[in-house]
Amino acid sequence: MPRRGTLKLLPLLGLILILLLSWTLWSGMFKPLLLWLGLFSCLLSAWLARRMGFFRLQLPLRTLLRLPAFWLWLLREVIKSSLEVARIVLSPSLPVSPTLVTLTTDESTESGKVILGNAITLSPGTVTIDMHEDTLQVHCLTREAAQALQEQEAQRQTARLGLG
Amino acid sequence: MIDSVLEIVSWVLMATGGAFVLIGGIGALRLPEFYTRLHAASLTETMATILIFSGMMLQAGLTLATPKLAAIMVFLLLTGPVASYAVANAALQSGMRPGARGLEENDEGDAR
Amino acid sequence: MSMYLVVALAILVTMVLALVRALRGPTRYDRVLAVNMFGTKTALLLSVIAYLIGRPDFLDLALAYALINLVGILAVLEFLQERSSREQEPRHD
Incomplete structure (x- = not known):
């Protein structure tokens, strides 16, 4: 029996507000019937989210505030490594040197681990292929990408989100 | 003036996005092994998505379409890595070993 | 206007390339990967x-397709995992 997660009022109201906003944005129609249906489906979604243990995850306000800086770093990283991967794919000799790296993380929360793993996958040239407790296996297209990962920049940036 | 600059920037973004989509497709065909092909797929899924959607958002300007485009982009960027991880991890669980070496195992790169 | 056509054509070409990869395999995970790529490109x-x-x-x-694609890929993988655990021995085709 999975734990349902305790209900915190603020996250619940926030989720329902976001859902209502996207419903109205997406439909753009304001007939009473559609609005009632929208309200109903928003409440249903919130209930399903609770069932999935959504409210067990904690997302402190400071994380949300630091997210833009994190995304900016990630964007720079994505651009850099995309150009590198594009160069490799287009060069006639196909200079790949696949390398497996095992990383460890200090993130204690599930969300922190997911954010770290996804950030690594999101930048081309490195893909998280396995995650267990606090070790990640990362497949890298080149040795250089693997060496860059060993500098732990991804871990540092994720830690700055202040999730744990 | 501003308009034509925006126009040019958005065209450039979309053209580079299209180029990255193509490169990813070529990579998916050219790269030698399953785990390396993952990287080609992630190239089209992140870089090309960001470029094409930001180009279209500049075109749309301040209309209702912009938040919709942003929502689709964020959704694709959030689920892309999840799908990649699911495919890679399923392959790993099925016993398919990556033809890759550890970082310390060899000094010369090329493992083909 | 014509720029959209160029980008659409580039995406279509990549979808064909992904389809070729899906047909050629060689492993079933290559095919799933190619189909996932096809879906996001759609x-x-x-x-x-x-x-x-x-x-x-x-x-x-587009949004609906992105949603369906993710759920579909996860369902296919679940099915494959079920089957390969029944077959016991991993296959490499």
Whole structure:
């Protein structure tokens, strides 16, 4: 029996507000019937989210505030490594040197681990292929990408989100 | 003036996005092994998505379409890595070993 | 206007390339990967088409397709895992 997660009022109201906003944005129609249906489906979604243990995850306000800086770093990283991967794919000799790296993380929360793993996958040239407790296996297209990962920049940036 | 600059920037973004989509497709065909092909797929899924959607958002300007485009982009960027991880991890669980070496195992790169 | 056409064509070519990879395999995970790529490119193509033919309601289809694609890929993987655990021995085709 999975734990349902305790209900915190603020996250619940926030989720329902976001859902209502996207419903109205997406439909753009304001007939009473559609609005009632929208309200109903928003409440249903919130209930399903609770069932999935959504409210067990904690997302402190400071994380949300630091997210833009994190995304900016990630964007720079994505651009850099995309150009590198594009160069490799287009060069006639196909200079790949696949390398497996095992990383460890200090993130204690599930969300922190997911954010770290996804950030690594999101930048081309490195893909998280396995995650267990606090070790990640990362497949890298080149040795250089693997060496860059060993500098732990991804871990540092994720830690700055202040999730744990 | 501003308009034509925006126009040019958005065209450039979309053209580079299209180029990255193509490169990813070529990579998916050219790269030698399953785990390396993952990287080609992630190239089209992140870089090309960001470029094409930001180009279209500049075109749309301040209309209702912009938040919709942003929502689709964020959704694709959030689920892309999840799908990649699911495919890679399923392959790993099925016993398919990556033809890759550890970082310390060899000094010369090329493992083909 | 014509720019959208160029991007749409680039996406279509990549979809064909992904389809070739899906047909060639060689492992079943290659095929799943290629189909996933095909799916995300479909969502991208639908959003470009929305602008190409000037019908913003195609954006809704793009979002719906992106959602269905993710769920579909996860379902296929679940099925494959079930089957390979029944077959016991991993296959490499």
